[in-house]
Amino acid sequence: MAGLGSGPSVPVWLAEDDLGCIICHGLLDWPATLPCGHSFCRDCLQGLWGARGAGRPWTCPTCREDGARPPRLRKNTLLQDLADKYRRAVRELDAGPEPAPSSVPAPQRRPAQPPTFSSGMDLASASPKLVTSNTSEGKIRDVLHHLETIREKLQENFTLKEAPEEQTQVKLLKAPSSSSCPLPDQSPTAPKRTSQFAQWAINPTFDLGSLACSLEVSEDCRRVTVSHYPQPYQWSRDRFSTSQVLCSQALSSGQQYWEVDTRYCSHWAVGVASWGMSRDFILGRTIDSSCVEWKGTGHLSAWHMVKETVLGSDRPEVVGIWLDLEEGKLAFYSVADQEKLLYECIVSASSPLHPAFWLYGLHPGNSLIIRQVKA
Structure with missing residues (x-):
């Protein structure tokens, strides 16, 4: 043979x-592969386990599987x-x-x-x-x-995104394109967009207690970025093990709307989740979270009740999230000159929901921005 x-x-x-x-x-x-099949750098794994303290710190960072004694790393x-x-x-x-x-x-x-x-x-x-x-x-x-x-x-x-802001505006005026042209309300020469949801707009901010160690936020807590280096946050059971974060605002009644700028993130998910969402799962893969997700490969989908619905191949630069807890309705919109419905589903108001975000964690610099909605 x-x-x-x-x-x-x-x-x-x-x-x-x-x-x-x-x-x-x-x-x-x-690379060391655990009995569950997930693999990590040996030094990273040992460092993480050493920082967890007493109990059984040798659980898998991805699926949390553990054993009676620490596995032998090979x-x-x-x-x-x-x-x-x-x-x-x-x-x-x-x-x-x-x-x-x-x-x-x-x-x-x-x-x-x-x-x-x-x-x-x-x-x-x-x-x-x-x-x-x-x-x-x-x-x-x-x-x-x-x-x-x-x-x-x-x-x-x-090129336009990497150029200084003044040069970028000149280039956009001379040669606009669908992929790099600013949104109407960001260009000084474009008419202002009036959102149909403006009266219900909120300005949520990221919760630092739930922030994954692979993320960092701006001073105003409205921009979250994948960090080049793991952040030295103290371990907490409320902190996500993957590149995710919730907002501080707990939404339990009424109607709310907010927008997320996704142009600077190659792979993301935005939606809502309860505070009790498992910190080891990805947004949308639990029964208490829902989202729309861009997979970075021309694939836009919605996740609700652990079920994926493919929406198409067009990437929304700005996503608007409409939460109507009076009717138990959650809707996602692609925001440009006007809001275009992407997906709608039924949600329960049995527990408060928080704006939730996931950024693909292997590309430092990726960021999501909570935009201020203008009336």
Whole structure:
């Protein structure tokens, strides 16, 4: 029987999150796989367990499974090999391909640029990264050229967002586009939008006690951002283990409306949840939480009662949330010139609901902003 190395070369498409550790939000380093199947960096896992104190601190950070005694941590050599190949592929992409032999003219290439942009979006949100085995130099060059083309297109799309504010406004006036044009109420030359929900608008603020250690908030508690480094918050049972946060406001009656700017986050979910929502689950995957979610791959969906409903492939730049507890109704809108209904569902007012947010935790810089609704 032929060995594994003698077969045809098969490309394996991987994104950074496939090989990421949810504790440090980086690529796995000395990956240890727990009996439940979840994997983390060994040092991250031991550090987290050591900070939890008495009891059974060795529960899985993802599913909370534990045992009578701490598991023996062994290196997952397969994951380590994949992570190493991924790092090597990224380094080669940044450095560019090796020069071709002198007898064959090398293709002209522009200087390689870092794969992550300051806006928080990277190639993983637009196309997967390639890890290959036994691939010829020519094929590698073709793949790198293809990735570079994608990167250049992404950089062109994000140029306006990275430019200074004054220059951005001038560019937008000269060459507006559907993906980068500001909302009507943000442009000095555009007519002001009057929201049909303005009289019920509230200005919720993020609750620091529920904030995950991978997140940080602005001074006014209305912008939440994925941090480059885990925040040194004291452990609390109210703190989420994933990149999530609730707002302080407990909504138990009446009608409320708020808006969330999602343009600076590549993968997110916004909605409502009870304060008792499990801190180890993702928004929408519990019976006491509901949301709309953008998966960063042209996939917008709603989650309600642990059931997903696919809504389409258009990404809303601003999401409006309408909560009518008098009628037990929750609705999500895409906000532009006017509100466009995305999804509506029935909710219970048996316990107060809080505005809830989830940001994909492997991309530092991603942020969600609670906007002030203008009458």
